[in-house]
Amino acid sequence: MAARCLGCANGTELRFAFKMAFQPIVEVAQDRIWGYEALVRGPNGESAHSVLSQLTDDQLYRFDQAARVMAIETAGKLFHDPAARLSINFMPNAVYEPRACIQKSLEAAKRANFPPHNLMFEFTENERMKDPAHVENIVASYKKLGFLTALDDFGAGYAGLNLLARLQPDLIKIDMELLRDIHLSSSKQVIVSGIASIARQLGITILAEGVESEAELTVLRAAGITLFQGYYFARPAFMSLPAIANLGGRLASG
Template sequence: MVDQETLSVGCSGCLSTPELQFDFTMAFQPIVNLGNGTIFAQEALVRGLNNESAASILSQVTDQSRYRFDQACRVRAIQLAAELGIQSMVSINFLPNAVYQPDLCIRTTIETAKQCNFPLNKILFELTEVEKVKDYAHVRAIIEHYQKLGFKTALDDFGAGYSGLNFLADFQPDFIKLDMALIRNIDQDKGRQAIVRGIIQVCRELAIEPIAEGIETEAELAVLKQMDIQLFQGYYFAKPSFRSITTHLNLSPG
Protein backbone atom coordinates (compact mmCIF):
# COMPACT_ATOMS: atom_id res chain seq x y z
CA MET A 1 0.00 0.00 0.00
CA VAL A 2 1.02 3.63 -0.45
CA ASP A 3 2.51 4.97 2.75
CA GLN A 4 -0.34 6.49 4.78
CA GLU A 5 2.11 8.63 6.73
CA THR A 6 3.09 10.34 3.49
CA LEU A 7 -0.56 11.02 2.70
CA SER A 8 -1.00 12.56 6.15
CA VAL A 9 0.65 15.79 5.00
CA GLY A 10 -2.30 16.38 2.66
CA CYS A 11 -5.47 18.32 3.28
CA SER A 12 -8.12 17.28 5.79
CA GLY A 13 -10.58 16.64 2.99
CA CYS A 14 -8.45 13.76 1.71
CA LEU A 15 -7.81 12.39 5.18
CA SER A 16 -11.51 12.35 6.02
CA THR A 17 -12.14 9.81 3.26
CA PRO A 18 -11.85 6.04 3.87
CA GLU A 19 -8.57 4.26 3.21
CA LEU A 20 -8.32 2.41 -0.11
CA GLN A 21 -9.38 -1.21 0.02
CA PHE A 22 -7.12 -2.19 -2.87
CA ASP A 23 -3.51 -1.74 -3.89
CA PHE A 24 -2.01 -0.80 -7.23
CA THR A 25 1.21 0.07 -8.99
CA MET A 26 2.29 1.74 -12.23
CA ALA A 27 3.44 0.97 -15.75
CA PHE A 28 5.39 3.58 -17.68
CA GLN A 29 5.09 4.52 -21.35
CA PRO A 30 7.57 6.94 -22.96
CA ILE A 31 6.67 10.19 -24.69
CA VAL A 32 9.39 10.73 -27.27
CA ASN A 33 10.81 13.89 -28.78
CA LEU A 34 11.73 13.20 -32.39
CA GLY A 35 13.00 16.75 -32.76
CA ASN A 36 16.09 16.05 -30.68
CA GLY A 37 15.96 12.25 -30.43
CA THR A 38 15.28 11.98 -26.68
CA ILE A 39 12.68 10.57 -24.34
CA PHE A 40 10.76 13.63 -23.19
CA ALA A 41 8.73 11.96 -20.44
CA GLN A 42 7.50 8.69 -19.01
CA GLU A 43 3.74 8.57 -18.38
CA ALA A 44 2.72 6.72 -15.21
CA LEU A 45 -0.27 4.48 -15.94
CA VAL A 46 -2.23 2.74 -13.20
CA ARG A 47 -2.00 -1.07 -13.09
CA GLY A 48 -2.87 -3.83 -10.66
CA LEU A 49 -0.09 -5.55 -8.74
CA ASN A 50 -0.16 -8.39 -11.28
CA ASN A 51 -0.36 -6.02 -14.25
CA GLU A 52 -4.16 -5.93 -14.29
CA SER A 53 -5.61 -3.19 -16.49
CA ALA A 54 -6.21 0.39 -15.44
CA ALA A 55 -9.95 -0.20 -15.92
CA SER A 56 -9.91 -2.97 -13.32
CA ILE A 57 -8.38 -0.58 -10.79
CA LEU A 58 -10.49 2.45 -11.65
CA SER A 59 -13.66 0.36 -11.34
CA GLN A 60 -12.90 0.06 -7.62
CA VAL A 61 -12.66 3.82 -7.09
CA THR A 62 -15.81 5.27 -5.51
CA ASP A 63 -16.98 8.83 -4.98
CA GLN A 64 -15.85 8.48 -1.36
CA SER A 65 -12.36 7.19 -2.21
CA ARG A 66 -11.65 9.35 -5.30
CA TYR A 67 -9.71 11.97 -3.34
CA ARG A 68 -7.44 9.53 -1.54
CA PHE A 69 -6.91 7.54 -4.74
CA ASP A 70 -5.79 10.66 -6.62
CA GLN A 71 -3.26 11.47 -3.91
CA ALA A 72 -2.06 7.87 -3.74
CA CYS A 73 -1.47 7.83 -7.51
CA ARG A 74 0.79 10.86 -7.26
CA VAL A 75 2.78 9.31 -4.41
CA ARG A 76 3.19 5.95 -6.12
CA ALA A 77 4.19 7.47 -9.46
CA ILE A 78 6.90 9.65 -7.92
CA GLN A 79 8.22 6.86 -5.69
CA LEU A 80 8.47 4.45 -8.61
CA ALA A 81 9.99 7.07 -10.90
CA ALA A 82 12.72 7.64 -8.32
CA GLU A 83 13.26 3.90 -7.78
CA LEU A 84 13.58 3.30 -11.54
CA GLY A 85 15.96 6.21 -11.97
CA ILE A 86 13.83 8.09 -14.46
CA GLN A 87 15.83 11.05 -15.74
CA SER A 88 13.15 12.53 -18.00
CA MET A 89 9.94 14.13 -16.86
CA VAL A 90 7.29 11.90 -15.31
CA SER A 91 3.71 12.46 -16.40
CA ILE A 92 1.02 11.90 -13.76
CA ASN A 93 -2.71 11.85 -14.44
CA PHE A 94 -4.92 13.66 -11.96
CA LEU A 95 -8.65 13.95 -11.38
CA PRO A 96 -9.68 17.63 -11.24
CA ASN A 97 -12.77 16.87 -9.16
CA ALA A 98 -10.53 15.21 -6.57
CA VAL A 99 -8.69 18.44 -5.74
CA TYR A 100 -10.37 20.30 -2.87
CA GLN A 101 -7.99 23.24 -2.79
CA PRO A 102 -4.96 23.44 -5.11
CA ASP A 103 -2.59 24.80 -2.46
CA LEU A 104 -3.50 22.15 0.12
CA CYS A 105 -3.90 19.09 -2.10
CA ILE A 106 -0.46 19.58 -3.67
CA ARG A 107 1.36 19.25 -0.35
CA THR A 108 1.59 15.45 -0.51
CA THR A 109 3.09 15.64 -4.00
CA ILE A 110 5.74 18.14 -2.93
CA GLU A 111 6.61 16.21 0.23
CA THR A 112 6.93 12.93 -1.70
CA ALA A 113 9.18 14.53 -4.32
CA LYS A 114 11.41 15.92 -1.57
CA GLN A 115 11.63 12.54 0.17
CA CYS A 116 12.54 10.85 -3.14
CA ASN A 117 14.87 13.64 -4.34
CA PHE A 118 12.77 13.93 -7.48
CA PRO A 119 12.85 17.45 -9.01
CA LEU A 120 9.51 19.26 -9.02
CA ASN A 121 10.25 20.73 -12.44
CA LYS A 122 10.29 17.20 -13.87
CA ILE A 123 6.67 16.53 -12.94
CA LEU A 124 3.98 16.93 -15.60
CA PHE A 125 0.34 16.77 -14.52
CA GLU A 126 -2.18 15.51 -17.08
CA LEU A 127 -5.78 16.56 -16.59
CA THR A 128 -7.75 13.42 -17.43
CA GLU A 129 -11.33 13.02 -18.58
CA VAL A 130 -12.54 9.93 -16.79
CA GLU A 131 -15.06 12.23 -15.15
CA LYS A 132 -16.85 15.35 -16.35
CA VAL A 133 -15.40 18.62 -15.12
CA LYS A 134 -17.93 20.24 -12.80
CA ASP A 135 -16.32 23.64 -12.29
CA TYR A 136 -14.19 25.23 -15.02
CA ALA A 137 -13.07 28.05 -12.71
CA HIS A 138 -11.81 25.46 -10.23
CA VAL A 139 -9.82 23.66 -12.94
CA ARG A 140 -8.33 26.96 -14.06
CA ALA A 141 -7.24 27.68 -10.48
CA ILE A 142 -5.57 24.24 -10.28
CA ILE A 143 -3.71 24.68 -13.57
CA GLU A 144 -2.52 28.18 -12.71
CA HIS A 145 -1.42 27.17 -9.21
CA TYR A 146 0.52 24.15 -10.49
CA GLN A 147 2.23 26.26 -13.16
CA LYS A 148 3.14 28.86 -10.54
CA LEU A 149 4.85 26.14 -8.49
CA GLY A 150 6.92 25.07 -11.50
CA PHE A 151 4.96 21.99 -12.54
CA LYS A 152 4.09 21.45 -16.20
CA THR A 153 0.48 20.74 -17.13
CA ALA A 154 -1.23 18.97 -20.00
CA LEU A 155 -4.79 18.48 -21.20
CA ASP A 156 -5.25 14.81 -22.08
CA ASP A 157 -7.47 13.36 -24.83
CA PHE A 158 -7.92 16.70 -26.58
CA GLY A 159 -10.59 16.44 -29.25
CA ALA A 160 -12.71 13.88 -27.41
CA GLY A 161 -15.06 13.77 -24.46
CA TYR A 162 -15.99 16.92 -22.61
CA SER A 163 -12.93 19.04 -23.32
CA GLY A 164 -11.99 21.02 -26.38
CA LEU A 165 -11.68 24.60 -27.45
CA ASN A 166 -13.76 25.79 -24.47
CA PHE A 167 -10.91 24.70 -22.20
CA LEU A 168 -8.31 26.59 -24.19
CA ALA A 169 -10.48 29.72 -24.24
CA ASP A 170 -10.45 29.80 -20.44
CA PHE A 171 -6.94 28.64 -19.60
CA GLN A 172 -3.84 27.35 -21.32
CA PRO A 173 -1.92 24.27 -20.20
CA ASP A 174 1.67 23.78 -21.32
CA PHE A 175 0.74 20.81 -23.52
CA ILE A 176 -2.29 19.20 -25.11
CA LYS A 177 -2.40 15.52 -26.04
CA LEU A 178 -4.28 14.87 -29.25
CA ASP A 179 -6.78 12.09 -28.67
CA MET A 180 -5.94 8.82 -30.39
CA ALA A 181 -9.35 8.85 -32.11
CA LEU A 182 -8.05 11.81 -34.14
CA ILE A 183 -4.75 10.06 -34.81
CA ARG A 184 -6.04 6.65 -35.89
CA ASN A 185 -5.59 6.24 -39.66
CA ILE A 186 -4.99 9.98 -40.05
CA ASP A 187 -2.82 9.20 -43.07
CA GLN A 188 -5.99 8.04 -44.87
CA ASP A 189 -8.41 10.68 -43.62
CA LYS A 190 -8.42 14.24 -44.99
CA GLY A 191 -10.95 15.33 -42.40
CA ARG A 192 -8.76 14.29 -39.47
CA GLN A 193 -5.75 15.91 -41.12
CA ALA A 194 -7.61 19.23 -41.46
CA ILE A 195 -8.78 19.13 -37.85
CA VAL A 196 -5.33 18.36 -36.48
CA ARG A 197 -3.75 21.11 -38.59
CA GLY A 198 -6.29 23.54 -37.15
CA ILE A 199 -5.53 22.45 -33.59
CA ILE A 200 -1.80 22.83 -34.20
CA GLN A 201 -2.34 26.38 -35.45
CA VAL A 202 -4.29 27.22 -32.28
CA CYS A 203 -1.48 25.70 -30.21
CA ARG A 204 1.13 27.86 -31.94
CA GLU A 205 -0.81 31.04 -31.24
CA LEU A 206 -1.30 30.10 -27.58
CA ALA A 207 2.26 28.82 -27.04
CA ILE A 208 1.03 25.30 -26.28
CA GLU A 209 3.04 22.24 -27.34
CA PRO A 210 0.99 19.42 -28.93
CA ILE A 211 1.65 15.76 -28.17
CA ALA A 212 0.29 13.13 -30.56
CA GLU A 213 -0.69 10.02 -28.61
CA GLY A 214 -1.82 6.62 -29.81
CA ILE A 215 0.68 6.33 -32.68
CA GLU A 216 0.57 2.80 -34.04
CA THR A 217 1.85 2.95 -37.62
CA GLU A 218 4.70 4.52 -39.54
CA ALA A 219 2.16 6.09 -41.92
CA GLU A 220 0.39 7.91 -39.06
CA LEU A 221 3.74 9.13 -37.75
CA ALA A 222 4.86 10.38 -41.16
CA VAL A 223 1.77 12.57 -41.64
CA LEU A 224 2.08 14.07 -38.16
CA LYS A 225 5.78 14.79 -38.57
CA GLN A 226 4.92 16.73 -41.72
CA MET A 227 2.67 18.89 -39.53
CA ASP A 228 5.76 19.77 -37.45
CA ILE A 229 4.71 17.88 -34.31
CA GLN A 230 7.76 16.95 -32.19
CA LEU A 231 6.31 14.90 -29.31
CA PHE A 232 4.78 11.45 -29.77
CA GLN A 233 3.49 8.53 -27.72
CA GLY A 234 2.08 5.15 -28.69
CA TYR A 235 2.61 1.45 -29.35
CA TYR A 236 4.66 2.31 -32.44
CA PHE A 237 7.43 3.33 -30.04
CA ALA A 238 6.72 1.22 -26.96
CA LYS A 239 3.92 -0.38 -24.97
CA PRO A 240 3.64 0.50 -21.27
CA SER A 241 6.34 -1.28 -19.25
CA PHE A 242 5.11 -2.82 -16.00
CA ARG A 243 7.09 -1.38 -13.08
CA SER A 244 9.95 -0.65 -15.48
CA ILE A 245 10.82 1.78 -18.27
CA THR A 246 11.68 1.46 -21.95
CA THR A 247 14.86 3.31 -22.82
CA HIS A 248 16.21 1.65 -25.97
CA LEU A 249 14.23 3.23 -28.81
CA ASN A 250 15.00 4.37 -32.31
CA LEU A 251 14.48 8.09 -31.80
CA SER A 252 16.22 9.33 -34.90
CA PRO A 253 14.44 12.48 -36.12
CA GLY A 254 15.04 11.42 -39.72
Protein backbone atom coordinates in the same frame (compact mmCIF):
# COMPACT_ATOMS: atom_id res chain seq x y z
CA MET B 1 3.60 25.18 4.81
CA ALA B 2 0.13 24.98 3.30
CA ALA B 3 -2.61 23.38 5.35
CA ARG B 4 -3.23 19.69 4.90
CA CYS B 5 -6.08 18.70 2.63
CA LEU B 6 -8.85 17.48 4.91
CA GLY B 7 -10.57 15.65 2.07
CA CYS B 8 -7.47 13.57 1.41
CA ALA B 9 -7.02 12.81 5.09
CA ASN B 10 -10.64 11.92 5.76
CA GLY B 11 -11.40 9.81 2.69
CA THR B 12 -12.37 6.17 3.03
CA GLU B 13 -9.43 3.77 3.34
CA LEU B 14 -8.41 2.08 0.08
CA ARG B 15 -9.08 -1.66 0.21
CA PHE B 16 -7.22 -2.55 -2.96
CA ALA B 17 -3.59 -2.45 -4.05
CA PHE B 18 -2.14 -0.94 -7.22
CA LYS B 19 1.18 -0.21 -8.87
CA MET B 20 2.42 1.73 -11.90
CA ALA B 21 3.47 1.21 -15.49
CA PHE B 22 5.49 3.75 -17.47
CA GLN B 23 5.22 4.70 -21.15
CA PRO B 24 7.79 7.01 -22.75
CA ILE B 25 7.06 10.35 -24.37
CA VAL B 26 9.62 10.95 -27.09
CA GLU B 27 10.89 14.03 -28.90
CA VAL B 28 11.67 12.54 -32.28
CA ALA B 29 13.53 15.48 -33.81
CA GLN B 30 15.96 15.48 -30.89
CA ASP B 31 16.12 11.67 -30.74
CA ARG B 32 15.49 11.71 -27.01
CA ILE B 33 13.13 10.65 -24.28
CA TRP B 34 11.24 13.75 -23.13
CA GLY B 35 9.56 12.00 -20.23
CA TYR B 36 7.25 9.19 -19.15
CA GLU B 37 3.57 8.93 -18.33
CA ALA B 38 2.75 6.99 -15.16
CA LEU B 39 -0.22 4.65 -15.66
CA VAL B 40 -2.14 2.89 -12.91
CA ARG B 41 -2.04 -0.90 -12.96
CA GLY B 42 -3.16 -3.71 -10.69
CA PRO B 43 -0.64 -5.24 -8.26
CA ASN B 44 0.32 -7.89 -10.83
CA GLY B 45 0.09 -5.69 -13.90
CA GLU B 46 -3.67 -5.90 -14.40
CA SER B 47 -5.42 -3.17 -16.41
CA ALA B 48 -6.17 0.30 -15.09
CA HIS B 49 -9.87 -0.57 -15.32
CA SER B 50 -9.38 -3.41 -12.84
CA VAL B 51 -8.23 -0.81 -10.32
CA LEU B 52 -10.50 2.12 -11.14
CA SER B 53 -13.61 -0.08 -11.18
CA GLN B 54 -13.09 -0.68 -7.45
CA LEU B 55 -12.94 3.03 -6.67
CA THR B 56 -15.86 4.64 -4.86
CA ASP B 57 -16.70 8.35 -4.70
CA ASP B 58 -15.59 8.63 -1.10
CA GLN B 59 -12.17 7.22 -2.00
CA LEU B 60 -11.37 9.69 -4.79
CA TYR B 61 -9.27 12.05 -2.69
CA ARG B 62 -7.21 9.37 -0.99
CA PHE B 63 -6.68 7.44 -4.24
CA ASP B 64 -5.58 10.55 -6.13
CA GLN B 65 -3.00 11.29 -3.45
CA ALA B 66 -1.80 7.68 -3.23
CA ALA B 67 -1.44 7.40 -7.01
CA ARG B 68 0.65 10.57 -7.20
CA VAL B 69 2.93 9.41 -4.40
CA MET B 70 3.31 5.94 -5.94
CA ALA B 71 4.20 7.44 -9.33
CA ILE B 72 6.76 9.88 -7.94
CA GLU B 73 8.45 7.42 -5.59
CA THR B 74 8.68 4.75 -8.30
CA ALA B 75 10.01 7.25 -10.84
CA GLY B 76 12.64 8.31 -8.31
CA LYS B 77 13.97 4.76 -8.31
CA LEU B 78 13.76 4.17 -12.06
CA PHE B 79 14.68 7.44 -13.76
CA HIS B 80 18.34 8.07 -14.54
CA ASP B 81 18.00 11.16 -16.74
CA PRO B 82 17.69 14.23 -14.47
CA ALA B 83 15.80 16.08 -17.22
CA ALA B 84 13.11 13.42 -17.81
CA ARG B 85 9.59 14.61 -16.97
CA LEU B 86 7.03 12.53 -15.15
CA SER B 87 3.45 12.93 -16.29
CA ILE B 88 0.83 12.07 -13.67
CA ASN B 89 -2.90 11.84 -14.30
CA PHE B 90 -5.09 13.51 -11.74
CA MET B 91 -8.79 13.95 -11.12
CA PRO B 92 -9.82 17.63 -10.87
CA ASN B 93 -12.74 16.66 -8.64
CA ALA B 94 -10.26 15.04 -6.24
CA VAL B 95 -8.53 18.34 -5.47
CA TYR B 96 -10.04 20.47 -2.71
CA GLU B 97 -7.45 23.24 -2.64
CA PRO B 98 -4.45 22.96 -5.00
CA ARG B 99 -1.71 24.14 -2.66
CA ALA B 100 -2.95 21.97 0.20
CA CYS B 101 -3.49 18.86 -1.90
CA ILE B 102 -0.04 19.09 -3.51
CA GLN B 103 1.86 18.77 -0.25
CA LYS B 104 2.09 14.98 -0.25
CA SER B 105 3.39 15.07 -3.83
CA LEU B 106 6.10 17.54 -2.86
CA GLU B 107 7.05 15.44 0.14
CA ALA B 108 7.25 12.33 -2.07
CA ALA B 109 9.46 14.20 -4.55
CA LYS B 110 11.79 15.22 -1.73
CA ARG B 111 12.01 11.65 -0.38
CA ALA B 112 12.65 10.27 -3.87
CA ASN B 113 15.09 13.03 -4.81
CA PHE B 114 12.90 13.77 -7.82
CA PRO B 115 13.02 17.36 -9.17
CA PRO B 116 9.55 18.90 -8.63
CA HIS B 117 9.92 21.08 -11.74
CA ASN B 118 10.01 17.86 -13.81
CA LEU B 119 6.45 16.98 -12.80
CA MET B 120 3.58 17.35 -15.27
CA PHE B 121 -0.02 16.91 -14.17
CA GLU B 122 -2.51 15.95 -16.85
CA PHE B 123 -6.26 15.84 -16.61
CA THR B 124 -9.11 14.86 -18.84
CA GLU B 125 -12.78 15.77 -18.80
CA ASN B 126 -14.89 13.55 -21.02
CA GLU B 127 -17.97 14.90 -19.31
CA ARG B 128 -18.88 18.54 -18.89
CA MET B 129 -17.07 20.09 -15.94
CA LYS B 130 -19.28 20.81 -12.98
CA ASP B 131 -17.02 23.66 -11.89
CA PRO B 132 -14.69 24.94 -14.64
CA ALA B 133 -13.52 27.77 -12.36
CA HIS B 134 -12.18 25.19 -9.90
CA VAL B 135 -10.17 23.46 -12.64
CA GLU B 136 -8.94 26.83 -13.88
CA ASN B 137 -7.71 27.56 -10.35
CA ILE B 138 -5.89 24.21 -10.18
CA VAL B 139 -4.11 24.81 -13.49
CA ALA B 140 -3.11 28.36 -12.54
CA SER B 141 -1.90 27.23 -9.11
CA TYR B 142 0.18 24.38 -10.53
CA LYS B 143 1.78 26.73 -13.05
CA LYS B 144 2.74 29.12 -10.25
CA LEU B 145 4.30 26.20 -8.39
CA GLY B 146 6.46 25.42 -11.42
CA PHE B 147 4.66 22.31 -12.69
CA LEU B 148 3.65 21.64 -16.28
CA THR B 149 -0.04 21.04 -16.97
CA ALA B 150 -1.60 19.04 -19.79
CA LEU B 151 -5.13 18.63 -21.13
CA ASP B 152 -5.66 15.04 -22.27
CA ASP B 153 -8.05 13.72 -24.93
CA PHE B 154 -8.26 17.09 -26.67
CA GLY B 155 -10.88 16.94 -29.39
CA ALA B 156 -13.03 14.34 -27.60
CA GLY B 157 -16.17 15.01 -25.61
CA TYR B 158 -16.07 18.39 -23.90
CA ALA B 159 -12.29 18.85 -24.13
CA GLY B 160 -12.56 21.44 -26.89
CA LEU B 161 -11.65 24.96 -27.87
CA ASN B 162 -13.62 26.74 -25.14
CA LEU B 163 -11.84 24.69 -22.49
CA LEU B 164 -8.49 25.33 -24.14
CA ALA B 165 -9.07 29.09 -24.21
CA ARG B 166 -10.10 29.15 -20.57
CA LEU B 167 -7.45 26.87 -19.06
CA GLN B 168 -4.38 27.60 -21.21
CA PRO B 169 -2.45 24.43 -20.25
CA ASP B 170 1.21 24.05 -21.19
CA LEU B 171 0.48 21.03 -23.32
CA ILE B 172 -2.44 19.29 -25.02
CA LYS B 173 -2.70 15.61 -25.92
CA ILE B 174 -4.81 15.12 -29.02
CA ASP B 175 -7.48 12.43 -28.74
CA MET B 176 -6.25 9.17 -30.23
CA GLU B 177 -9.31 8.74 -32.42
CA LEU B 178 -8.29 11.85 -34.36
CA LEU B 179 -4.84 10.37 -34.96
CA ARG B 180 -5.72 6.79 -35.81
CA ASP B 181 -4.91 6.13 -39.49
CA ILE B 182 -4.56 9.86 -40.05
CA HIS B 183 -2.49 9.16 -43.16
CA LEU B 184 -5.65 7.73 -44.75
CA SER B 185 -7.96 10.61 -43.86
CA SER B 186 -7.63 14.07 -45.40
CA SER B 187 -10.30 15.43 -43.03
CA LYS B 188 -8.35 14.29 -39.96
CA GLN B 189 -5.20 15.83 -41.41
CA VAL B 190 -6.94 19.19 -41.86
CA ILE B 191 -8.35 19.12 -38.32
CA VAL B 192 -5.03 18.16 -36.68
CA SER B 193 -3.15 20.74 -38.74
CA GLY B 194 -5.62 23.37 -37.55
CA ILE B 195 -5.22 22.32 -33.91
CA ALA B 196 -1.44 22.46 -34.29
CA SER B 197 -1.63 25.97 -35.75
CA ILE B 198 -3.86 27.21 -32.92
CA ALA B 199 -1.60 25.65 -30.30
CA ARG B 200 1.52 27.26 -31.77
CA GLN B 201 -0.10 30.69 -31.70
CA LEU B 202 -1.12 30.16 -28.07
CA GLY B 203 2.33 28.91 -27.08
CA ILE B 204 0.98 25.44 -26.22
CA THR B 205 2.90 22.26 -27.02
CA ILE B 206 1.11 19.35 -28.69
CA LEU B 207 1.68 15.71 -27.81
CA ALA B 208 0.36 13.06 -30.18
CA GLU B 209 -0.42 9.91 -28.22
CA GLY B 210 -1.45 6.51 -29.49
CA VAL B 211 0.93 6.59 -32.48
CA GLU B 212 1.13 3.07 -33.89
CA SER B 213 2.77 3.34 -37.30
CA GLU B 214 5.47 5.15 -39.25
CA ALA B 215 2.80 6.44 -41.66
CA GLU B 216 0.92 8.14 -38.80
CA LEU B 217 4.17 9.57 -37.43
CA THR B 218 5.17 11.03 -40.81
CA VAL B 219 1.90 12.93 -41.21
CA LEU B 220 1.98 14.21 -37.63
CA ARG B 221 5.56 15.44 -37.93
CA ALA B 222 4.62 17.25 -41.13
CA ALA B 223 1.94 19.07 -39.11
CA GLY B 224 4.66 20.41 -36.83
CA ILE B 225 4.08 18.09 -33.86
CA THR B 226 7.25 17.29 -31.91
CA LEU B 227 6.23 15.06 -28.98
CA PHE B 228 4.90 11.53 -29.43
CA GLN B 229 3.71 8.58 -27.39
CA GLY B 230 2.42 5.19 -28.48
CA TYR B 231 3.07 1.55 -29.27
CA TYR B 232 5.20 2.51 -32.28
CA PHE B 233 7.85 3.54 -29.77
CA ALA B 234 7.09 1.39 -26.73
CA ARG B 235 4.28 -0.24 -24.81
CA PRO B 236 3.93 0.65 -21.12
CA ALA B 237 6.27 -1.37 -18.91
CA PHE B 238 5.10 -2.57 -15.50
CA MET B 239 7.17 -1.04 -12.70
CA SER B 240 10.03 -0.46 -15.14
CA LEU B 241 11.10 1.68 -18.09
CA PRO B 242 10.69 0.06 -21.52
CA ALA B 243 13.26 -0.02 -24.29
CA ILE B 244 12.49 2.45 -27.10
CA ALA B 245 12.06 1.42 -30.72
CA ASN B 246 12.07 3.39 -33.99
CA LEU B 247 14.09 6.35 -32.79
CA GLY B 248 17.54 5.98 -34.25
CA GLY B 249 18.83 3.44 -31.76
CA ARG B 250 20.69 5.99 -29.64
CA LEU B 251 18.23 6.25 -26.77
CA ALA B 252 18.71 4.70 -23.38
CA SER B 253 15.89 4.19 -20.92
CA GLY B 254 15.56 6.67 -18.08
